[in-house]
Amino acid sequence: MTEEIGVGMVGHAFMGAVHSHAWRSVHRFFDVPLTPRLAALGGRDAARTKEASAKYGWAATETDWRALVARDDVHVVDICTPGDTHAEIALAALAAGKHVLCEKPLANSVAEAEAMAAAAEDAARRGVRSMVAFNYRRVPAIALARAIVAEGRIGDVRHVRAVYLQDWLSDPEAPMTWRLRRELAGSGALGDLGAHIVDAAQYVTGDLITGVSATTETFVTSRPDGDGRGEVTVDDAAVFLARFSSGALATFEATRYASGRKNAMRLEVNGSRGSLAFDFESMNELSVFEADGREAGFRRILVTEPDHPYLAAWWPPGHLLGYEHTFTHEIADFLTAIGDGADPSPGFAEGLRVQRVLAAVEESAARQSTWTTIGDAR
Amino acid sequence: MTEEIGVGMVGHAFMGAVHSHAWRSVHRFFDVPLTPRLAALGGRDAARTKEASAKYGWAATETDWRALVARDDVHVVDICTPGDTHAEIALAALAAGKHVLCEKPLANSVAEAEAMAAAAEDAARRGVRSMVAFNYRRVPAIALARAIVAEGRIGDVRHVRAVYLQDWLSDPEAPMTWRLRRELAGSGALGDLGAHIVDAAQYVTGDLITGVSATTETFVTSRPDGDGRGEVTVDDAAVFLARFSSGALATFEATRYASGRKNAMRLEVNGSRGSLAFDFESMNELSVFEADGREAGFRRILVTEPDHPYLAAWWPPGHLLGYEHTFTHEIADFLTAIGDGADPSPGFAEGLRVQRVLAAVEESAARQSTWTTIGDAR
Amino acid sequence: MTEEIGVGMVGHAFMGAVHSHAWRSVHRFFDVPLTPRLAALGGRDAARTKEASAKYGWAATETDWRALVARDDVHVVDICTPGDTHAEIALAALAAGKHVLCEKPLANSVAEAEAMAAAAEDAARRGVRSMVAFNYRRVPAIALARAIVAEGRIGDVRHVRAVYLQDWLSDPEAPMTWRLRRELAGSGALGDLGAHIVDAAQYVTGDLITGVSATTETFVTSRPDGDGRGEVTVDDAAVFLARFSSGALATFEATRYASGRKNAMRLEVNGSRGSLAFDFESMNELSVFEADGREAGFRRILVTEPDHPYLAAWWPPGHLLGYEHTFTHEIADFLTAIGDGADPSPGFAEGLRVQRVLAAVEESAARQSTWTTIGDAR
Amino acid sequence: MTEEIGVGMVGHAFMGAVHSHAWRSVHRFFDVPLTPRLAALGGRDAARTKEASAKYGWAATETDWRALVARDDVHVVDICTPGDTHAEIALAALAAGKHVLCEKPLANSVAEAEAMAAAAEDAARRGVRSMVAFNYRRVPAIALARAIVAEGRIGDVRHVRAVYLQDWLSDPEAPMTWRLRRELAGSGALGDLGAHIVDAAQYVTGDLITGVSATTETFVTSRPDGDGRGEVTVDDAAVFLARFSSGALATFEATRYASGRKNAMRLEVNGSRGSLAFDFESMNELSVFEADGREAGFRRILVTEPDHPYLAAWWPPGHLLGYEHTFTHEIADFLTAIGDGADPSPGFAEGLRVQRVLAAVEESAARQSTWTTIGDAR
Numbered sequence A, B, C, D: 001m002t003e004e005i006g007v008g009m010v011g012h013a014f015m016g017a018v019h020s021h022a023w024r025s026v027h028r029f030f031d032v033p034l035t036p037r038l039a040a041l042g043g044r045d046a047a048r049t050k051e052a053s054a055k056y057g058w059a060a061t062e063t064d065w066r067a068l069v070a071r072d073d074v075h076v077v078d079i080c081t082p083g084d085t086h087a088e089i090a091l092a093a094l095a096a097g098k099h100v101l102c103e104k105p106l107a108n109s110v111a112e113a114e115a116m117a118a119a120a121e122d123a124a125r126r127g128v129r130s131m132v133a134f135n136y137r138r139v140p141a142i143a144l145a146r147a148i149v150a151e152g153r154i155g156d157v158r159h160v161r162a163v164y165l166q167d168w169l170s171d172p173e174a175p176m177t178w179r180l181r182r183e184l185a186g187s188g189a190l191g192d193l194g195a196h197i198v199d200a201a202q203y204v205t206g207d208l209i210t211g212v213s214a215t216t217e218t219f220v221t222s223r224p225d226g227d228g229r230g231e232v233t234v235d236d237a238a239v240f241l242a243r244f245s246s247g248a249l250a251t252f253e254a255t256r257y258a259s260g261r262k263n264a265m266r267l268e269v270n271g272s273r274g275s276l277a278f279d280f281e282s283m284n285e286l287s288v289f290e291a292d293g294r295e296a297g298f299r300r301i302l303v304t305e306p307d308h309p310y311l312a313a314w315w316p317p318g319h320l321l322g323y324e325h326t327f328t329h330e331i332a333d334f335l336t337a338i339g340d341g342a343d344p345s346p347g348f349a350e351g352l353r354v355q356r357v358l359a360a361v362e363e364s365a366a367r368q369s370t371w372t373t374i375g376d377a378r
């Protein structure tokens, strides 16, 4: 077993459970330079945090995240809370010299994200690492897609088609949640789902979005909340056109109202010599088209071969991976970067880049969809 | 055999071949009130027109479409030429009291389309019928989709996702064609492919697009043309956001640069209670999701049952139909409308409606994607 | 237009309608050396035959097939009747010097098929051609599959998996038909569906079945028939193991009780270097696997490119073909063979080969599934 | 945390890694009545066993499985070794009063399996539980399929179509392994893959196979082995027809030569009122057909809803599970049975039932495929 590294995690619900699993399991499958020790779990409610801690295997609990950050046995802070807390926790952790893994979207505003990126850059100079948890980059099929584009195999990218479709809000009587409150979530489907496809599209193409034209919608404006009803203050859906710096044209859509689509994070990229298509609902597959002769066609690659990204750690071909594997991969990469003294990717600067796109989407939507460029230095 | 009706068709290449087949075959499968007689085929070159006429089974040829329109044995004029000629031929034919079937898009401009719609309305009062050839409405799966939405089965429509993807221009050295010249084609992928998905989306939802935000692109600006190179003066791709009068949000994309996609005319509609998905590359299938209980899922309906639209005329279940069937259906419906003395759908007014959307797309694209409403009376 | 050749067809229901369409249309799409003239349609009932004749475009009718065979204007006899009549009509037609196209299965017994093959061989010496209507060979995807195997692209064939699944008898109250009577149909699902997959498997692999082990079943032994019930005297389903002369192992299944499968004629072939998979319910697609490097996968080829078999005659890529196209192809090939003075394939000897396999299946099923070799020494 | 139960596991390669993960993780997701303690790992080589133990998180190691069985801190023995050792280890463990989880196939012969089933029955009377590790029963989609059949939703079962296709032996130069030696593996693809589909087919239908007709093949008879070549003494592929006691007809195929198929464990069941289809390469999906009206079709259910089997423990809908989850489910069920003092399923008697089918397959294959009944008391 390699040297231990103490982890403190804030938040213990959905992401908390997934991240716990990854911290617990990563060294069982990957040769990581550091072995995580699940030192402390942070939450607001003492009883619920204790219960979660027992269930997920943490050594201690804290009800104040500042106390957690301050602990000597915590070397990494993992932020699994809603977006309103990301900046504050991350800044404090970096200031305290702790490596930071922060859930996406990086922040609730460009201003916060800028502060975080600046702090991360500063911390990196002191050997302190930070990463934003865009786990879809760690889907083997997406990583393979990136490699194929990078090798020039599909030629110049002309089209990107990215959607992230869920349907859990289709029912107007589905209850209120923090995800529907602007002050907590920053935005709605845009930040929740749109952030993923913006990042994934930039990652796979290796290119940046330079401008957008957008519109957003709130289909259901209030929802059951305790005894009464709560107001929905975020978008339910966001659609936007975009350009990449290469000139490629893109369409994006994020919604939680696509009945029947459960987690359809889909990406298609068309280049001058070939194409790629991915759908998370078939996450172990990548479809690749290479224009070559009379029997061309989309090849359904089952991305489970030992020479595919991350797969050497797992099972024989055809023995599929699931959702949580993407987090195990993410944390393996994070630990490797820390061990190597290198900056992990995506770092906070990349998280900021996504945040700027999200902000431009909202700005365009507020200005009759007028084309809005992503200023890299505003 | 029912009474004969003489048909004169102008244009004898791609659409000419398909329409010929439909005129020749329709009464072999459908109980139509009128039996087409392939009276005269019009083209510009005498030799090539004669050759086509022999191949496709026409009784006579004309090298001047005016002569064709004027023939006594021609009661229906079928326009299978590029868009620059539609208005002129259609107006002349209607004036001469001939029923008109006109290929899509109806015209190359809103002004032309307005004149055509006005003439058609006028002619209809005199019992002269006209129809625009949006054949995708006659794909049984699309007609079934329309019926399912109309029955309220998917509830209120919230999202429409429509793309029409081809790839025959991916290669920058693919040769010049009339489809790439504005003066002949009106627009590029927009009018060629976009027109179909605008019509289909309006048809299936039973709703109208009220505004768009758009951008277009010409990836390859000149192409081999004879010995030299010709300038491409239309869009290669058009992407746009749209709203329906119901409030539904939509994304549209038309391109001939989607490597590997051959004729991917796809439509997905998400409603409050269910969804529909269609892809022309699997044209005999419709996927339907109805939110009902723990075993909900997209149902792949093979649209080949005798009680599905148009299917009673064909083969037993599972014996698929192909592309040209959609034209046979179209012409069966057209003949039925003529026989019944009813206005066929889509009529020229519907063709005009599509034209207005295309114009709004171009306008928005020219104005930095600013939201552009579709004026119904401008 | 090329020289005319007079066709006389017996039977005017399902196959009659499809063949009529093909005879009427073939020269509109293919450059055939002879242009069919729909000379005479044969049936038993004068009124119904006349009605069908008018609908399908035949010039005359006959109520005695012998009279039809004897007509001077009939040069080709097309047999679209149940299996009990194939031998008698075919032998008479060949004796009269008429080319013969005979629906599958060739006959209702090996003895009949032997007589037919002998007569065909004899007739061929006199320039009279005969062919058995295994139309699935004319699915472009199947023809492409054959070409790929023949080029050695998938290496040595090790496995064949062939099923033909329909479900129209699932309901025990579905009515009686000639297809369920041994004296008319010869066998049940075996001859109806099994014959197709035996032929297709032999065609695609280019190899012969040498032995089988089989079992058959009749799930529903009587069915509504007029006012009473009729006894089902054929198999409802047949399953069998088989060996090819190469040593390849195969499984076959033919049934009309596979609920939800409408026309699932499926074939998969696994070789030492690659694989092929086909499903008629997606008849425009062929899936091909070639073992080559880390991104291998099944390639979904949309078999609609101009250089794919038969496709040059049709539409641009992605514009799908349907069921009846396979018959148009079949008749194009038949006419070409006649014009070229060559023997068309599959000839009656090939039809006999299939018949021997069907007989071996029945024999094995009657002998506790004991392995039964296909004797080639008739 | 619930009371601990000490686990001793023998074998630490493929299954060893998967089972370790499940033992480590099960209580993090499921409310199990007993919390596993990874007490001791057994292997033959001290160094390799220690290494594996550290990697997978075991507290101690043993190089003699008898010592492991004898340990006081071991209450459960988990057998993850090749088939030649199953009987000996299981009998010793049961005799020592240890619960036993044994990998499949239960044994290398019917005689061994009979002894094991007898011992298990005996042990059960003393409160000692045993289970055979047919993990595919724990795929949520398969468990859902079982429930749907049990509710009578697809009516009477008429057809079963089961294949288990892999391709890792396609290359004749793939190296020798214990899986290709009869004395270690018992049989080849038959016991390795065929056992799974026999069990799954019996499980999903809730019915037993009564007879088979089979043939087997060894395509490559020797393979590279160290410096020389080793003889392959098992089948490379097994195909068989089968009957269920209900009268349903089935086809089975197990092979490791199906190029391009990586882990295609597929099952289709056709009943009088509906059908089910499953493919492990899309393990989170179940396709269900219910014959009901004009819009029937196979419904692709994404089996990730909280009310689907095992899913309440995991992520929101659409967040897929992978291969190893099936083992976590298996062990959750095993622990629950132990805690409840109930016999887990599949018990050794069920493992014996599968063994009898495998033996009948080999017997039939040796007797020219003659139908061979599965004696339940021979």
Ligand SMILES: NC(=O)C1=CN([C@@H]2O[C@H](COP(=O)(O)OP(=O)(O)OC[C@H]3O[C@@H](n4cnc5c(N)ncnc54)[C@H](O)[C@@H]3O)[C@@H](O)[C@H]2O)C=CC1
Pocket (backbone or CB within 6 Å): A010, A011, A012, A013, A014, A015, A016, A042, A043, A044, A065, A079, A080, A081, A082, A083, A085, A103, A104, A105, A133, A134, A135, A192
């Ligand atoms: N990478 C991915 O795919 C996903 C990322 N996320 C992101 O993860 C973050 C958390 O989301 P979920 O786990 O889904 O939410 P959740 O609602 O399931 O859990 C949030 C947790 O944060 C805790 N929390 C909230 N405010 C807190 C505060 N002020 N101090 C301490 N703890 C606090 C809650 O008690 C709870 O344990 C969000 O930023 C979200 O966008 C969420 C889901 C998927």
Ligand SMILES: NC(=O)C1=CN([C@@H]2O[C@H](COP(=O)(O)OP(=O)(O)OC[C@H]3O[C@@H](n4cnc5c(N)ncnc54)[C@H](O)[C@@H]3O)[C@@H](O)[C@H]2O)C=CC1
Pocket (backbone or CB within 6 Å): B010, B011, B012, B013, B014, B015, B016, B042, B043, B044, B065, B079, B080, B081, B082, B083, B085, B103, B104, B105, B133, B134, B135, B192
């Ligand atoms: N409904 C559908 O799916 C499709 C519709 N179309 C539409 O059909 C129309 C024709 O397109 P295609 O057949 O594909 O083009 P094409 O290039 O294959 O054929 C055009 C025909 O028009 C003739 N033509 C051109 N200018 C003429 C003139 N001034 N006078 C007489 N004949 C003239 C040409 O000689 C040629 O025969 C266009 O409006 C196009 O948008 C085209 C393809 C598919």
Ligand SMILES: NC(=O)C1=CN([C@@H]2O[C@H](COP(=O)(O)OP(=O)(O)OC[C@H]3O[C@@H](n4cnc5c(N)ncnc54)[C@H](O)[C@@H]3O)[C@@H](O)[C@H]2O)C=CC1
Pocket (backbone or CB within 6 Å): C010, C011, C012, C013, C014, C015, C016, C042, C043, C044, C065, C079, C080, C081, C082, C083, C085, C103, C104, C105, C133, C134, C135, C192
């Ligand atoms: N290639 C393929 O995919 C298919 C081939 N077939 C084969 O085609 C043949 C006909 O089948 P279907 O058209 O489906 O049957 P059908 O029942 O639709 O038509 C049979 C026709 O034969 C006529 N007929 C029956 N006995 C006759 C007799 N003694 N003399 C003159 N006419 C007689 C009937 O009146 C009817 O017009 C069969 O051999 C069948 O196996 C059928 C369907 C598909």
Ligand SMILES: NC(=O)C1=CN([C@@H]2O[C@H](COP(=O)(O)OP(=O)(O)OC[C@H]3O[C@@H](n4cnc5c(N)ncnc54)[C@H](O)[C@@H]3O)[C@@H](O)[C@H]2O)C=CC1
Pocket (backbone or CB within 6 Å): D010, D011, D012, D013, D014, D015, D016, D042, D043, D044, D065, D079, D080, D081, D082, D083, D085, D103, D104, D105, D133, D134, D135, D192
């Ligand atoms: N449920 C399922 O899906 C699967 C089940 N299996 C079954 O699991 C069992 C093990 O297979 P794998 O793990 O794939 O094989 P493997 O070759 O990966 O591992 C076998 C392990 O057993 C150990 N071993 C062998 N002989 C031993 C002995 N006499 N004493 C102690 N240890 C010994 C080896 O050292 C090795 O650690 C087999 O019965 C196999 O059929 C295998 C793969 C999948």
